[in-house]
Amino acid sequence: MPEHLPAILGEDPVFLDAVERCSRLALVPRPCLVVGERGTGKELFAARLHYLSPRWNQPLGRINCAALTESLLESELFGHEAGAFTGAQRRRAGFFERADGGTLILDEIADASPAVQEKLLRVVEYGEFERVGGSDTLQVDVRVIGSTNVDLPSLAAAGGFRPDLLDRLAFDVITIPPLRARPQDILPLAEAFGLQIARALELDAFPGFSPAALHKLSNHTWPGNVRELRNAVERSVFWALRHGGMIDQLILDPFDSPWRPPSGSRTVGAGVEGSPPRSMPVPKAETGFTAAVAAYERGLLENALNTTRHNQAEAARRLDLSYHQFRRLMKKHGVPSPRSAA
Numbered sequence: 001m002p003e004h005l006p007a008i009l010g011e012d013p014v015f016l017d018a019v020e021r022c023s024r025l026a027l028v029p030r031p032c033l034v035v036g037e038r039g040t041g042k043e044l045f046a047a048r049l050h051y052l053s054p055r056w057n058q059p060l061g062r063i064n065c066a067a068l069t070e071s072l073l074e075s076e077l078f079g080h081e082a083g084a085f086t087g088a089q090r091r092r093a094g095f096f097e098r099a100d101g102g103t104l105i106l107d108e109i110a111d112a113s114p115a116v117q118e119k120l121l122r123v124v125e126y127g128e129f130e131r132v133g134g135s136d137t138l139q140v141d142v143r144v145i146g147s148t149n150v151d152l153p154s155l156a157a158a159g160g161f162r163p164d165l166l167d168r169l170a171f172d173v174i175t176i177p178p179l180r181a182r183p184q185d186i187l188p189l190a191e192a193f194g195l196q197i198a199r200a201l202e203l204d205a206f207p208g209f210s211p212a213a214l215h216k217l218s219n220h221t222w223p224g225n226v227r228e229l230r231n232a233v234e235r236s237v238f239w240a241l242r243h244g245g246m247i248d249q250l251i252l253d254p255f256d257s258p259w260r261p262p263s264g265s266r267t268v269g270a271g272v273e274g275s276p277p278r279s280m281p282v283p284k285a286e287t288g289f290t291a292a293v294a295a296y297e298r299g300l301l302e303n304a305l306n307t308t309r310h311n312q313a314e315a316a317r318r319l320d321l322s323y324h325q326f327r328r329l330m331k332k333h334g335v336p337s338p339r340s341a342a
Contacts, residue, residue, distance in 0.1 A: 005051040006044045009192055012182035018045070022174050026052035031124050031169045034147040036176030039227030042147040043107070045174055049145055050103040058102030061095045065116070066108035074116055075132050084133025094131065096123060100140040109146035110155055114162070120144075121165040144169065179222040179229060189226060190217050193233040194247070201238065210248040220252060262306055298333040301326070305335070312337070
């Protein structure tokens with residue numbers, strides 16, 4: 001077995017079925033898709049398809065189609081000739097050239113533009129393409145594996161994905177079950193992640209989870225799947241170092257705090273000492289200039305008060321106002337103080 005084969009943890013029957021399907025499909029040199037919710041481990045299954053295939057010792061490339069603009073993605077995939085665009089001083093091989101004889105994983109393939117999809121169809125179908133700005137046809141032998149958390153047939157039916165490209169990619173499809181569908185794996189995975197972070201933190205041993213923490217692990221729905229579980233376990237182990245003993249407090253939400261900004265607020269500048277927010281709701285123009293300015297000022301005051309839990313002196317300081325200036329503006333714009341609001 002190749003030494004680079006990534007470990008996939010799980011014992012639940014529905015998960016083992018997906019792993020077995022993946023292992024069998026790895027032997028067939030055809031394009032395929034790996035589909036699953038975020039955090040289910042699509043990158044591990046895609047890598048398994050390569051490392052269990054006859055191409056395991058050939059190049060493996062990976063590119064995220066959602067992370068690049070259309071022109072940059074096209075250049076990264078297919079390469080470019082010198083002078084193809086501003087800054088292209090020399091010829092550059094793309095991912096397809098560099099992965100010749102091996103495998104190319106296209107993460108978030110649903111986000112590829114129609115133009116890129118058209119070129120992908122040709123290289124998947126015939127193994128040929130031209131570099132950006134070039135006219136020479138290049139021939140490659142690359143197995144393409146696409147991954148996505150989108151239902152591609154629905155996207156294709158709505159006109160957002162080429163049906164012919166979908167047909168070519170979907171020789172077979174590995175659909176990874178979400179963590180909530182494999183409950184037998186939650187506690188073993190949590191234990192494995194706990195052991196890993198304990199070693200990384202150079203602890204003598206992993207103390208394990210208390211009954212309360214185990215109950216919380218088992219009953220959470222894990223919308224972020226395995227990634228969310230791993231983050232929660234590692235976070236909880238780290239903060240439990242202060243107390244020692246078993247992991248009793250499972251920290252699911254790192255944003256949970258009495259000082260968390262209110263939902264819907266946008267306080268981009270609030271983290272800069274003494275500076276007001278740089279992004280505030282803008283009133284509609286038809287309200288008039290004076291009313292718009294008044295609404296904006298009121299929003300600044302209310303946001304500062306919410307951020308400081310209605311500490312008026314601190315709110316004034318954050319807006320670079322004196323306390324009396326702040327109070328006068330509150331009165332001017334009818335912003336209630338805690339006492340008057342009560």
